[in-house]
Amino acid sequence: MPTWYAKINFSNLNITNLIFAGAVAIIAYLVIGPTIFLLLSSFRSALPTPADPGYFTFGNYVFAYTSPETYQLFLNTALFVIASTSIAVLVAFSFAWLIERTDIPAKGTLVMLILLPAAVPSMLMAMAYIILGGPEAGLLNLLFYELFGIKPINIFSLPWLFILNGLNSVPTTFLILLGALRSMDPALEEAASVSGASRMGTVRRVTFPMMLPAILAASIYTGMSAAETFELPALIGVPIGFHVFSSQVYLAIRVWGNHTLASTYSIIFLVMLLALVYLYQRATSQMYRYTTISGKGYRPKLMAIGLWKCPAFALIVLVFVATAGLPFLIFVASSFFPEWRTLGLKALSQPNLDSFREAFGNVVFRDSLKNTAIITVATPLVTVGLMSVASWLIVRSNLGPKAKTALDALTFWPHAYPGIVLGVALLWFFIMVDFPPVWGTLWPIILGLAINYMPFTVRTLNAAFIQVHKELEQAAYISGASWLSAFRKILLPLVMPALASAGLWVAIHAMRSLTVPMFLSTHGNEVLAVLVWTYWESDMVETVSVIGLFYLVTCAALTLVWRRIGFSGSVNR
Amino acid sequence: MKKKIMVIAAILVDAILAGLAISMPAYAATHEANQQALIEAAKKEGVVNIIAGWPPKETKAIFGAFGRAYPPIKVRQTMMSGREGLERLRAEFASGRRGTDLISSSFYDLEIAGMLQPWKDWFEIFPDTKKRAVHPSLSGALEPPAVKGLMYRTDLVPRDLQPLTYAKLSDPRLSGGKIAFNIRQYEHYAHLYPKWSDEEIIRYAREVLVPQKPKICNGGAACWEMLVRGETWAIPALQSHQYFSRYLPKGIVNIAMGSDVAPVDEGKPMLFLKDAPNPNAAKVFLYWLATEEVQAIYLQLRGRADPYDANNIIGEWMQKHGAKLFNHPDSEREARSRELGAMVLRMFGLPVPKK
Structure with missing residues (x-):
């Protein structure tokens, strides 16, 4: 075993240390730099x-803290977070329980139906529902008007905003809760059942209390995501005067043209989210106290739900239709029947491909498509590349505990960054520092997205590295292999599924990300998500629908591949 | 002596005539040479980057025509509103990494920010520029001492309408009520109507508008959302056909608003930016925008010299939905606009404020 494995000598100048130092320096520069400039710009x-x-x-x-509007922002953000998180957790917990603890049929298919809506970007979901439920010209309202003479739906309302955001968060929340339910020993539920407790009594008095820490952690995570969400509040909230922090940051720049006030709102927002990150870490660090899985044979007894199977099955299908099926159908309708806004239902008799011709005939669309493809490939490469080194240092190196904690905190720090705040921070950073001189190219967007997805990637890779025993590497070192070749030939092949899974997850999210590229776009580096936003603001709904269709199909395909190669919560029993 | 004077005078006249005869072609040759040099330099640059809101259908026609006129030069548009474009330009100027040559945005904001650049020798290089083209959009643009941009407009707001717009907002019926005020119009009108100084506008805002606690709105879709929800009963109209067709696809009869909020398009300046990366291509594109050919294309695509002319899209929409514009004398206009504002509210089934 080479001596450096037991104790890496970081004072040596060799290729290994250069890789370590380079990766850590890049991560620190990219994470700390924008934060400093965001703070400075707010002054x-x-x-x-x-x-x-x-x-x-x-x-x-002074303006922000003396303005009543800021306090209204706190209240609105809290209301939005609590309401949409409650919906997400309620639905996700019900689904996780149905899948994990009951004898509901076709579990594999149902899990797919629950997870597939993760492929629908919230921006497209909001746009689809505006097309569907716009107060006057929404397709559903038109249908009701033709049939009953009424227009009953107004998507521009708070309940709809909360419901849509809640449903949009269900897949992620479901994954968290499913994992927690799987690791809970069902013997306690069985004991309750043997002691005469009813089914619902067991759920209420045993399952739910045992799951409470996991539910709390899932709630905080989902709440953080809700607070960071920009697209739904901007598209549905802002028109009705319901502003949250994320939309306020956007308005400060795009509508008032006040970059520095946007930075100030961003800092206030960031501090608020840091508090949530702290709570989340506390909640997850306490979860071991509730661990009930043991070394004994683990085989939960499934609860027979009898006739409830049908409504439960229908509920899952209904949520799938609402969150993925309908947006898809709406974009199909709006793309192929572009006259719907002026002709109403009569447009159904006049399908045409004009919207497709307009979109694909537009050079900006073609360029954006190319840029999006580059970003979709480059972002995971950069993110996974950097995080592989960081993760190895955190999990397997002989760095001191403080250094490991610092590196871990550094890679987790962007978790507190909402995409829109990161966009503002990077705008300032790349404009004012000009190092590397990449402004105007695709690199600010790629690096920005890499920062955004660091926390997820490093956590995924940490878990993967931990699972590979050190003996395998040690055998390589004893045989004379260098760190680089042992990493490349031994470790990487073993963790490749995790790398591929993390990479695909990053690719899917990078492809549809709006908030980071929004402020970093200049001539020639536009991406499709920004183009969709621009076209929507310019009332080009039909062209948006064409791009939306493309997005949904591509994201769904990538999500299916991702699930196939990397999803750990398999329920195929 | 007399004969001598006559001979001298004749020689002088001949000399002057000869001088004129020589200098005219020389002048022509000079401006043609300058023109050619500018076009050649533009072709070498090969691209002009603009920020504007032309939808793809229009860019296809307009940029396509430009491409045919000046084959090697490509026009690349980043589609943005003027406000967003200004934000983009701030970033460009701050970074020193410039990409944009021209922008369709507010004169006022860009001038204040020091982002504009005059093109002083436009008329020396292109003396054939018509100050009054087939379309009225040019009239606001070509102002001395130097052209900073081209104001292309699909219609003109008569000067006498401007005070009425403000007057309407001081209508006591609106006191305490929710109204939207299109703040962009301030800047725009302030530029168009210099008789309203900054001080006057600020005074007006402080004394008349602020006490009414209006919802300040930047114009565009957000204001229309407010209109549709009944939070305002009238705002200066912009591309109303798009938004009304969005919300009321069956069409509105007698939409028309008031004369002071008649759906005339606002001015659209195409501004020449300081230290533009492709200044020559930008100048050629600006000049070309002012030609009759482009004005005719633009009129056909979007313009509305006559809202009742079904040959353009707005006229076509007006005719299709039976909409009418109003063109009454001042004495009737305000009353009419109130009546129309109430009509808009009734059309949406919203309560009409009592007088």
């Missing part, structure tokens, strides 16, 4: 222009 009067270089001021903070 500036304006983004410099030829006529106004700007000056140092506390004015933005």
Whole structure:
């Protein structure tokens, strides 16, 4: 065994140390740099222009903290988070319980139906529902009007906003809760059942209390995601005057043209989310106290739900239809029947491909498509590449505990960053630092997305590295292999499924990300998500539908591949 | 002596005539040479990057025609509103990495930010530029001492309408009520109507608008959402056909708003940016936009010299839905606009404020 394995000598200048140092330096630079510039910019009067270089001021903070609107933002954000998280957790827990603890049929298919909506970007979901339930010209309203003379749905309302965001979060929340349910020893439920407790009594008095920490952790995670969500509040909330922090940051830049105030709102928002991250870490660190899985044979007895199978099955299918099926159908209808807004249902008799011609005939669309493809490939490569090294250092190196904790915290820090705040921070960073001089290319977007997906990637890889025993590497070292070749030839092949899974997850999210590229787009580096947003704002609904269709099909295909190669929560029993 | 004077005078006249005869072609040759040099330089640049809101159907026609006129030069549009474009430009200027040559945005914001650049020798290079083209969109643009941009407009807002727009907002019926005020119109009108100084506008906002606690709106879709929800009863209209067709696809009869909020398109300046990366291509494109050919294309695509002319899209929409515009004298206009505002509310089934 080479001595460096037992104790890496970081003072040596060799290729291994260069890789370590380079990766850590890049991660630190990309994570800390934008944060510093975000903070500094919040104390500036304006983004410099030829006529106004700007000056140092506390004015933005004074404005923000003396404005009643800011306190309304806190309330609105809290309301949005609580309401949509409650819906997500309720639905997800019900689904996880049905899948894991009952004899509901076709579990594999049902899990697929629950997870597939993860492929639907929330931006497209909101747009689809506006097309469907717009107060006057929504397709569903038109149908009701033709049949009954009424227009009953108004998507521009708070209940719809909460429901849509809640349903959009179900797949992720479901995955978290499913894992927790699987690791819970069903013997306790069986004991309750033997002691005469009813089915629902067992769920209420045993399952639910045992799951409470996991539910709490899932709730905080989902709540953080809800707080970070921008698209749904911007598309449905803002038109009815319901502003949350994420939409306020957007409005500060795009509508008021005030970059520095946007930075101030971002900092306030960031501090709020850091509190949630702290809570989340506390909640997950306490979860071991409730671990009930043991070394004994683990085979949960499934609860027979009898006639309830049908409504339970129908409920899962209904949520799938609402979150994935309908958006798909709406985009199909709007793409192939572009006259629907002026002709109503009569448009169904006039299908045409005009929207497709308009989209694909547009050079900006073609360029955006190419850029999106590059980003979809490059972002996972950069993210997984950097995080592989970071994860190895955290899990397998002989770094001191403090250094490991620092590196772990560094890679987890972006978890507190909402995409829109990260976009603002990176805008300032790349404009003012100009190192690397990549502004105007695709690199700011790729690096921004890499930062955004660091926490997920490093956690996935940590889990994978832990599972590979050190003996395998040690055997390689004894045989004279260098760290690089042992990493490349032994470790990487063994963790390849995890790498591929993490990479695909990053690719899917990078492809549809709007908030990070939104502020980093310039001439020539536009991506499809930004183009969709621009076209929507320009009322080009039919072209949006064409791009939306493309997105849904591609994301769904990638999600299926991702699930096939990497999803760990298999329920094929 | 007299004969001598006559001979001298004749020689002088001949000399002047000869000088003129020589200098005219020379002048022509100079501007043609300058023109050619500019076009050649533009072709070498090969691209002009603009920020504007032309939808793909329009870019296809307009950029396609430009491509045919100046084959090697490509026009690349980033589709954005003026406000978003300004935000993009701030980033460009701050980074020093410039990409945009021209932008369709507010004169006011860009001038204040010091982002504009005058093109001083436009008329020396292109003396054939018509200040009044087939379409009225040019009239606001070609102002001395130097052209900073081309104001292309699909219609003109008569000057006398501007005070009425403000007057309407001071209508006591709106006190305490929810109204939307299109803040962009301030800047726009302030530029178009210099008789309203900044001080006057600020005074007006402070004394008339602020006490009413209006919802400040930047214009565009958000204002229309508010209109549809009944939070306002009238706002300056912009591309109303799009938004009304979105919400009321069956069409509106007598939509028309008031004269002071008649659906005339606002001015659209195409502004020449300081230190544009492709300045020559940008100038050629600006000049070309002012030609009759482009004005005719633009009129056909979007313009509306006559809203009752079904040959353009707005006229076609007006005719299809039986919509009418109003063109009453001032004395009737305000009353009419109130009546129409109430009509809009009734059409949406919303309560009409009492007088």
